[in-house]
Amino acid sequence: MSTTTAEQAQARYTWGGDEFLFIEVDEAMSLAANFRVMAIAKHLTDDLPEGISDVCPANASLLIRFDPETIAPADLEAHVRGVEQQVADDHETTLQTRIIEIPVWYDDPYTNEVGARFRKNHQDPGATDLDFAAAENGLADKAAFIAEHHKLPWLVTMVGFVAGLPFMYRIAPQSEQLEVPKYLSPRTDTPKLTVGHGGCFACIYSVRGAGGYQMFGVAAAPIYDPQQRLGDFDDFMVFFKPGDIVKFRPVDEEEYRRIEQQVEDGTFRYRQVPVEFDLEKVLADPHGYDETIVAALEAAPADREQANGEQGGTK
Structure with missing residues (x-):
């Protein structure tokens, strides 16, 4: 349990059909991975871009549902990657x-x-x-x-x-x-x-x-x-x-x-x-x-x- 959020590798991004973006923070469950998921989800929901209808955090991943006619998939991915980087840069460790x-x-x-x-x-x-x-x-x-x-x-x-x-x-x-x-x-x-x-x-x-x-x-x-x-x-x-x-x-x-x-x-x-x-x-x-x-x-x-x-x- 020595791994911190800052030391974790970049998340993996994949698509589910036309309306879902899946972000896998880690392949294995850990307190650090889950904390990172919660931090990303909180940032997204606190300032929700138009076109995102749901942010669903899970154990070591999160799923985003969006309207591709309102927000382009590439723009959505860029935004979420920016949030992920912000969480890492801020070294957020408290909730x-x-x-x-x-x-x-x-x-x-x-x-x-x-x-x-x-x-x-x-x-x-x-x-x-x-x-x-x-x-x-x-x-x-x-x-x-x-x-x-x-x-x-x-x-x-x-x-x-x-x-x-x-x-x-x-x-x-x-x-x-x-x-x-x-x-x-x-x-x-x-x-x-x-x-x-x-x-x-x-x-x-x-x-x-x-x-x-x-x-x-x-x-x-x-x-x-x-x-x-x-x-x-x-x-x-x-x-x-x-x-x-x-x-x-x-x-x-x-x-x-x-x-x-x-x-x-x-x-x-x-x-x-x-x-x-x-x-x-x-x-x-x-x-x-x-x-x-x-x-x-x-x-x-x-x-x-x-x-x-x-x-x-x-x-």
Whole structure:
């Protein structure tokens, strides 16, 4: 994790039909590559040229949709290359973001039931997803894996695939990433709010549907609210944004049910605090950075309404 944004090679540009420009920052996922993607995307969206209809950042790349009758492809490529160079010249390494606590009921009955129905799709039909993940990562048992899974924070590297689904990469050296392969073939069912894992990426399934990631538990509160009932969705129906930082917190069934009731009542608010993501500090001392931002979250009021009132986020 010693590579900085300034040291990375120039991105690769390719075209998708007449309306899409694809920019591949790196062939491999890394915190540095994702930070560079976010910086380029932010510059583009902050000063969006006429003719660009969408900028979609991903883990180590971004896709731009444009109208070739409004902006010529050559002009678009020249503009984006200029933005890429500006990001490199400015040596931007910080991002103002937030860390969010996500309550999770690990080893829950919902994902366990679905997992049992789809064992024929799995590498190890005789084990649960958590048992398999523990073995793949050299851990003693599923309890040890669960403890490792929520120990460190995760960076939201992209949002998509289905509405509001976040992909997350552990803020840790690459040698400490948790890696688990996806199912051999996808399931036709995954419980809503399943905390899943495929490769080195965690995710939260925003809605019920098909999926191939290993299933470790269920988040207790929505991350996608089309009706915008809850206060955390005042601005947008999708909760997560690229650059958000997630800290999973294990809860038991009793607390899970209590949060469910708060969601039903419309009173639930996520515990969250603003933090600065500093790429250079993360690369130099990832564990020190993790400790600092987790301490900031833990110092915030435990009461969700109080915490959000202090941030000016209540209705």
